[in-house]
Amino acid sequence: MNTRYIDLIEQTFEFPQQEFYLQNGTLNFHNIDLIKVIEEHGTPLKITYLPKISENILQAKKWFNDAIKKHNYKGKYFYSYCTKSSHFKHVLNEALKNDIHIETSSAFDINIVEKLKEEGKISDKTYVVCNGFKRDEYIKNIARLINNGHKNCIPVIDNYEELSLLQQETKKKLKLGIRIASEEEPKFEFYTSRLGIGYKNILNFYRKEIKSNKKAEVKMLHFFINTGIKDNAYYWNELNKCLKVYIDLKRICPSLDTLNIGGGFPIKTSLGFSYDYQYMIDEIINQIQLACEEAEVATPNIFTEFGSYTVGESGANIYKVLYQKKQNDRESWNMIDSSFITTLPDSWAINRRFIMLPINRWNDNYERVLLGGLTCDSDDYYNSEQHINAIYLPKYKEGVPLYIGFFNTGAYQDSIGGYGGLQHCLIPQPKHILINKDAEGNIKTSVYKEKQTHNDFLKILGYE
Incomplete structure (x- = not known):
């Protein structure tokens, strides 16, 4: 019986795909080794992969120009x-x-x-x-x-x-x-x-x-x-x-x-x-x-x-599973190190779906879970209503890190969530990095904004 997470994905979808594949058992996104990015920058983390913006624009222009030529x-x-x-x-x-x-x-x-x-x-x-x-x-x-x-x-x-x-x-x-x-x-x-x-x-x-x-x-x-x-x-x-x-x-x-x-x-x-x-x-x-x-x-x-077509697929949000809470015989809550309300507001406001995949441990057995954010708000979760199916992830193991990514999150989330401002329950905005390519096609990473600090919030609130 195939019980590994990789088996679940391969029997459910065509995998690997153009922007997603495994390397040494961990997930790559647009040829970016995500586990290396996590090791360097930690979590929670927001990623903007800039070349995807140009790629989508050029593709759409080609489709339209081809159609114009076809129909004269x-x-x-x-x-x-x-x-x-x-x-x-x-x-x-x-x-x-x-x-x-x-x-x-x-x-x-x-x-x-x-x-x-x-x-x-x-x-x-x-x-x-x-x-x-x-x-x-x-x-x-x-x-x-x-x-x-x-x-x-x-x-x-x-x-x-x-x-x-x-x-x-x-x-x-x-x-x-x-x-x-x-x-x-x-x-x-x-x-x-x-x-x-x-x-x-x-x-x-x-x-x-x-x-x-x-x-x-x-x-x-x-x-x-x-x-x-x-x-x-x-x-x-x-x-x-x-x-x-x-x-x-x-x-x-x-x-x-x-x-x-x-x-x-x-x-x-x-x-x-x-x-x-x-x-x-x-x-x-x-x-x-x-x-x-x-x-x-x-x-x-x-x-x-x-709008979304231009910039949406350039974005990703990465979180770490901090802990698993078993609330009854059927429900296991994997708690992430951030908040869906603050970082993915569309997921709870209008049940917007995103691609959600683990970054590591694809060869481990899987389990069905619910995902919970850090705020005390009952709406701070991500489950099968937002996801296309029930959520399965590699089994939680205490002391063994599990990282998950939400992909194609580049449109609207920052402006709706009030990027850089006051956040619900004072859960800070994650670190934001930009990933680009140089003339030779090599990946270049830069920090756009560090994770919010308590001083950022205190200043907004008038305490400083």
Whole structure:
């Protein structure tokens, strides 16, 4: 009978995989020997593997360009990074190596854009697509960017008042986008997204407010699906409704030349993950082209805004199992040396799944466990509701270290968890390291931020 952890994985999944394999009985992630990293930096530990960001961007651009060539599509493709997924400078620096554009969500995003311009990381030709509900500071920051000569800043109108607010602050002609308020999936508690303007209202808004307006022109129609780009009836139905709006608007708005298909690609959340990216891109290009050809309107340029897809698979969190608590005959709790609430907030807030694997002891027998964090909150756990299946790990042995990793955690967790700030139950943020490659392909590791100390918390709380 096969009772080792390695046997469990090999009989359940295809293993090894491109980013995961064993070396000397321990796990490697993107050719990084994780046990060596643990020996040098300890746990808990947060890892950002920067080359994965460029790898995903280049792959998506290839998929789109291949589809455009296959279908003889006349429009161009523009890859835009959704900064809300991770605002860190090291993330933007890596992403911007690949001739991409930026999508913003709020006022301070514009300050980041201006800083990147100062450093020569982006230019006036870089598209800055400004999404989100806009008031006061966000409006003024967008206007400052435009007034200072940024040619390709496109504020996306989210509500009727934003146009007049922007025009009050800007001196130059506005290039605008309009966001469609898509209908949500049936499982939502509401029918229509709170963001954007309803399908039926966009044409009237254009006719009344923009068509005769010499200080503004519409360049982009923005279409966003909260659940992301999925091969299901809901997505294709919403895309077709969006294309109908695009066609109707294009007929009365010659300046419209771009369709922004916001809503991201999924990322790998299990060793059994399967998603045909090329098929989805081919079909999106095909659907847009067929609709436009039938209506006899020009096919649009296409923007995407990939956040999680860009940065998610670059991240990993590593913990040590400190102790096992047996609470009854059936439940064994492996307690980690950190907190899920503070370091992986999506895991408990929205039951987000991550790939979870042990780092060492793959040749040991396994057992079913629950994982618990250090806070006193009953929600600080990770179990089969978040994981794709029940959680199995090498059997706990007192005095024999067991390390576990959560992978593809690079998007949203830091901003949602309040990186560097006050944490629940004062459980400190872990040490954060950046891993890159030099020109010869050798792995380089640097410490981005040390683990939080009691002094960090005392200062925030006003004790120092």
